[in-house]
Amino acid sequence: MTKLSVNINKVATLRNARGGNNPDVEKVALDCEAFGAEGITVHPRPDERHIRYADVLALRPILRTEFNIEGYPSKEFIDLVLKVKPHQVTLVPDAPDQITSNSGWDTKNNLSFLTELMDTFGEAGIRTSIFVGTDTEMIEYAAKAGADRVELYTEPYASQYGKNREAAIAPFVEAAKVTRKLGMGLNAGHDLSLENLAYFHENIPWVDEVSIGHALICDALYLGLKKTIEEYKNCLR
Ligand SMILES: CC(=O)[C@@H](O)[C@H](O)COP(=O)(O)O
Numbered sequence: 001m002t003k004l005s006v007n008i009n010k011v012a013t014l015r016n017a018r019g020g021n022n023p024d025v026e027k028v029a030l031d032c033e034a035f036g037a038e039g040i041t042v043h044p045r046p047d048e049r050h051i052r053y054a055d056v057l058a059l060r061p062i063l064r065t066e067f068n069i070e071g072y073p074s075k076e077f078i079d080l081v082l083k084v085k086p087h088q089v090t091l092v093p094d095a096p097d098q099i100t101s102n103s104g105w106d107t108k109n110n111l112s113f114l115t116e117l118m119d120t121f122g123e124a125g126i127r128t129s130i131f132v133g134t135d136t137e138m139i140e141y142a143a144k145a146g147a148d149r150v151e152l153y154t155e156p157y158a159s160q161y162g163k164n165r166e167a168a169i170a171p172f173v174e175a176a177k178v179t180r181k182l183g184m185g186l187n188a189g190h191d192l193s194l195e196n197l198a199y200f201h202e203n204i205p206w207v208d209e210v211s212i213g214h215a216l217i218c219d220a221l222y223l224g225l226k227k228t229i230e231e232y233k234n235c236l237r
């Protein structure tokens, strides 16, 4: 079964636009769970332009499903994750000023850095995931680093889907098979949507978790949050 983890960054972006607490990020997270989400994802960035470190601390005790914290492993991020102890940490190689994630790790060149982090988080009882592209060598080095899972960066799939979905999915199926062979769990995310999710799942039904934020929150403007989450879950059946 593929779990749906809702990324609530964009809810925080909306809240931050006015400085108050509307929409209430904690309430939205709980509502996502009540409407069927099997996890909540946050990606705090150094400038706190959407999810703030304080949100992450406040969410931990109230969530009932899987909590996934994504981000670049700066000292502040590592300290936050070790304090919060989520179910899963996903390491992403983003620069501090990046608009959004745009690539996976070079796990070969960062092997010792990542290995040390896998040990640190593993010893704290936190499941680890490394954000990677479909280059199978990068997946092999994620396994060498000791990651429990990899998260495949799905933007290239999403952007190619409309032109040629068979060609778009092919490298992801290959990467997913290699991940399975190496004994790691498999997550996926970035630009997954109601348009492209069902086909992704149909071709790689053994994905453990997809984390979806931007498109899902956009869809909720039209469909409402409950119906939107139901529709995304329908794509994963
Ligand atoms: C790793 C990944 O693909 C997502 O976490 C994405 O970067 C969401 O972050 P933003 O909401 O800042 O775009």
Ligand SMILES: NCC(=O)COP(=O)(O)O
Residues within 6 Å of the ligand: 007, 041, 043, 070, 151, 188, 189, 190, 191, 192, 211, 212, 213, 214, 215, 216
């Ligand atoms: N890990 C991907 C994620 O959390 C959400 O990405 P997106 O759906 O906002 O592109």
